[in-house]
Amino acid sequence: MRAWVKIFCTGLGLWVAAVVVTAVTSNPNLVPTVVLLGSFLVPVTFVAWAYGRGHAAGVTVELLFQSFIVGGVLGVLGASLLEGWLLRPSVWVYLGVGFIEEGVKLAALMFVARRMTRRTGRDGLVLGATVGFGFAAFESAGYAFNALFAGDGLSLSQLVETEVLRGLLAPVGHGLWTAIVGGVLFGRGFRISGAVLGAYAGVAVLHALWDSMSAIAIAITLVLTGRPWQFQALRLGQVPEVTTAQVHLYTVLNWAGLLLVSLVALAWLLDVSRRVRYGPPRGLA
Template sequence: MKCRSCEHENPDGTNFCMNCGHEFFQRENFHHEKFSIFYWFAEKADGLPREKRSVDPKLRNIFSRVFRKHTDTEAERLFIVGTALTTPKIEEVTDTWPKPWLFSRVFIIAIIAYIGLYIGVSIFNNINFVPGLIVVGAFAVPFTTLIFFWEMNAPQNIAIYKIVYVVFIGGIIALLVALIFYDILGRNNINPITIGITEELAKVIAVIFFVRNIKYRYVLNGLLIGAAIGAGFAAFETAGYALRSLLSGSFHSLYFTILFRSIFAPGGHVAWAALTGAAICIVQGENHFNLNMLLRPKFIGIFFLVVAMHALWDSPLHGIYPIGQILLMSGSWFIVFLLIRFGLKEIANKKWELSQHPMEPKPS
């Protein structure tokens, strides 16, 4: 099936062009989706009145493909990006808003797996299902959120195997660094502010470890790498809290811990680490990393904003839970969407620069 937009040949039955994302079949009754709460929130984040919007995809229709049918071929096409052979040149990258959908399928698969494990524990009383229940319950939402960031990485220059590597290694690095900081501080100095500084700084160190060279130099890369580290941090932490709940309470306490930490996972460690990861890539640009970059206002502003949100999240103030967490999660994602927009503009500017100053071919 040839795309009428870019003339790329696609397998039969594909709903969207695998090269440019052009939709082959338009649904007549799609207009009702614009009233979705997702569209309302996204339109606020995009910050443009309707009359000034272009025909290109915008944030307001970012979730338009979630509830549409997709083929296995489309999913396979997504999973092979990021290798040396499948990473597009910057001139070929689309700088309009991506339309992610795979993250919703990953979430459904995780929920089905969790339900199966839950049945094994609660109905058949088989304790062998407990480790799987904790692991799947801890990773389901953070990993789903991470897949969303991976789909939003327009340069498509990071392979999924690399992301899995960053989740595990980056998450462990951040946790161990945080424990070192806690030992240095001592128990008497632990409070919401020091917790925010300690854990966010630990994740910053982990992000620097992966983006210290110029391979991952785009803002969208920083969002993705940060989200991967935050997902690992959040999942390992949730698994630990879930085990503690089981050992000190009951299975009801275990389920409660997994449920509520999962609900707020997207607006916590995942989003915060994504923001600081983007900040690092903003100040680093196309240069190798050096510590002086952390003193630049663009990084300091985002870092202390994240620390403040983390501190408020852990605040013992009465009445802040769960309303405070909902507000903080909304605020975190508002800034995430703004940085995604900034990252797309970065790509558009880079493409324009290359078009104005094309690289001359090397003499043979």
């Protein structure tokens, strides 16, 4: 059995056991175990999968661990500071989030890989994915912790639902986007070139589209099926009631949009992987 399969199966079993015991005993001391296992399971599994098939000659297990922990923590801390300082509510806020979060992950990747003496594009793909999944793991832990607090007390069900949803979406999020930039960065000699800036801008836009897909789906739904009284309510600053058909259309549009963004990113990653597969090793700049 492959290592990543063992990691996933073992971690999933432990997480399910932690959820069941927490539900049976109502012991709040077990909540951190549920949060951490659920948030880290899928990211760690995919890092193991990428390392196992990436053939990244310059990537050691120690560097992989540093990239996941140090890169992930630096990423979420940097993003939190910059988003708090620079972003204000506007129609451009999602684009700002995309550029900030992809920028801090790129900076974190360059930091953890700065002492490598031999770099290939394959190394960049694996380390980029690792930094991205580290970011995703710590971010998911924060979302799961917030989901725990419901209006009438602590809600284990909301925590579990949040972790399941974010776990299912994790493979086509942060890890995928940073892997693309990492492959381009390492394939271009570890220098900030036009190609690297283009990749950074591209994944930032994909990130923004992903985050804003719910709002986009709502807007399209209203344009296609909106009723006069709904637009009147919006003009008055009120939230209009919606029909059952509109709820179904919104759901289809939202998930279709997320699927499209994911397919574009996956196709891009495959193209980058193909381009760097036989690239020569890159030394220190």
